[in-house]
Amino acid sequence: MPTVRLTEIPPEVLALIETRTGPALRIENLSAGLNSEIAARVRTPAATVFVKGLHSGHRRVWTQQREADVNPHVTDVAPRLLWRSEDAGWDLLAFEDVDGPHADYTPGSPDLPLVVAAMTRLSGVRAPDVVARDMPDRMKAHTSTPELFAGAALLHTDWVPTNVLITGGRAVLVDWAWAARGAAWIDPALWAVWLVKHGHTPAEAEAWAARIPSWNTAPTEAVNAFAAATVSVWEEIADGDPEPWTLDMLTAARRWADHRSASTQARG
Structure with missing residues (x-):
């Protein structure tokens, strides 16, 4: 079953993110995907990162570990994992931001x-x-x-x-x-x-x-x-x-x- 996506980043999660990134100038919550409670593009003065996360007690929190384990082996085809935070009851992963549309699978698509x-x-x-x-x-x-x-x-x-x-x-x-x-x-x-x-x-x-x-x-x-x-x-x-x-x-x-x-x- 899909995981319910939060529409706003909780204050304690934003604080965790900002300890890594510096102050957030803009947060864009994303709706695509089924596995995360949090999925957001966080823009800071220095960079933009994509952050996804689950409560530490979520039944699918193991997927966070799976992604962290796999990432070093797939950087040729996937965004690089920048950091992981496990604190304040949350498990967060931050990746290089990829700015692009989702693939079009219809016949004739150039994708x-x-x-x-x-x-x-x-x-x-x-x-x-x-x-x-x-x-x-x-x-x-x-x-x-x-x-x-x-x-x-x-x-x-x-x-x-x-x-x-x-x-x-x-x-x-x-x-x-x-x-x-x-x-x-x-x-x-x-x-x-x-x-x-x-x-x-x-x-x-x-x-x-x-x-x-x-x-x-x-x-x-x-x-x-x-x-x-x-x-x-x-x-x-x-x-x-x-x-x-x-x-x-x-x-x-x-x-x-x-x-x-x-x-x-x-x-x-």
């Missing part, structure tokens, strides 16, 4: 090749030891063959367009709360479902995925199993949170899985 480039760079990053959660474990409730998803790659896994910012002619990936270890073709597979949701046919979505080298090494059996498991994941999400976007994602996942099944049958 699509930029996402391909970022995903290609990421696919070569080996998951560090601090990333303990792997895709077989994450998907074991949704498939009888989770071992097909094993691998050593660092995966982002959360390809909602608000996690992809376009700036300076490149795509920058934010919100690494759901980073995991697994087969490198899984990120392109997850992206394909988002592309279907945004107007691509399943075949068109897979054609974009095929521009990422790791996709072309994926065993057909593994991708088919992952497509079926992804339907199960979105069924669970939509059942607990039947918002229009989750239902759209369930429809997209089913269309992709049906396409995989039909393609396999056609090949005989």
